[in-house]
Amino acid sequence: GESVGLHLPTLSVQEGDNSIINCAYSNSASDYFIWYKQESGKGPQFIIDIRSNMDKRQGQRVTVLLNKTVKHLSLQIAATQPGDSAVYFCAETSGTYKYIFGTGTRLKVLA
Amino acid sequence: EAGVVQSPRYKIIEKKQPVAFWCNPISGHNTLYWYLQNLGQGPELLIRYENEEAVDDSQLPKDRFSAERLKGVDSTLKIQPAELGDSAVYLCASSIGRQQQFFGPGTRLTVL
Numbered sequence: 635g636e637s638v639g640l641h642l643p644t645l646s647v648q649e650g651d652n653s654i655i656n657c658a659y660s661n662s663a664s665d666y667f668i669w670y671k672q673e674s675g676k677g678p679q680f681i682i683d684i685r686s687n688m689d690k691r692q693g694q695r696v697t698v699l700l701n702k703t704v705k706h707l708s709l710q711i712a713a714t715q716p717g718d719s720a721v722y723f724c725a726e727t728s729g730t731y732k733y734i735f736g737t738g739t740r741l742k743v744l745a
Numbered sequence: 746e747a748g749v750v751q752s753p754r755y756k757i758i759e760k761k762q763p764v765a766f767w768c769n770p771i772s773g774h775n776t777l778y779w780y781l782q783n784l785g786q787g788p789e790l791l792i793r794y795e796n797e798e799a800v801d802d803s804q805l806p807k808d809r810f811s812a813e814r815l816k817g818v819d820s821t822l823k824i825q826p827a828e829l830g831d832s833a834v835y836l837c838a839s840s841i842g843r844q845q846q847f848f849g850p851g852t853r854l855t856v857l
Contacts, residue, residue, distance in 0.1 A: 676850050677749070677838070677848030677851050678761065678788065678848045680846070696812050731843055731852050732790060733790070735789070738785065738787055738788055
């Protein structure tokens, strides 16, 4: 079946540095992508989204990049803070309510 | 604005016992989702409701799982009987149509 980001890597970043979290997706029909942040003991929290007609979208301290050619999505966090420590998931959907979530990346912010 | 409320937050039961989870979505959200999340994995959709109608239950193991949303607001997810492999976090989310989904804190189920 279709898959999104099957691995759970861990990214360790020094406080104040920029973080880049990557996600590969396999469904070329996906047209909407979301990044979620999940802290321990909490549900996923929406961070930023992007539609397939865009290749970049910026929010507060976060930027999402979409490369449809290689089916790749990335989340950039500027000036990473301790509060950014969490597991980050990308999710995709192809025009339906059904979201396919990746396995996630754990971000550890080092003081 | 209150978020999605779930209870209980934690549940420990022995295998073959029944268990139920409750979800109160954000007021005004007509779409409600139940997800299962295994450790280190992303959420997987179990069932989606539009008001009181289950419009997508294709991933719900119907031999032991059931869900209801009788008045189109609160929802209950039940497992009977529970198996060891059901140990996971059960997440509820709600949205207005296809707009952004808001997740609750989840119920962590441990089956012994």
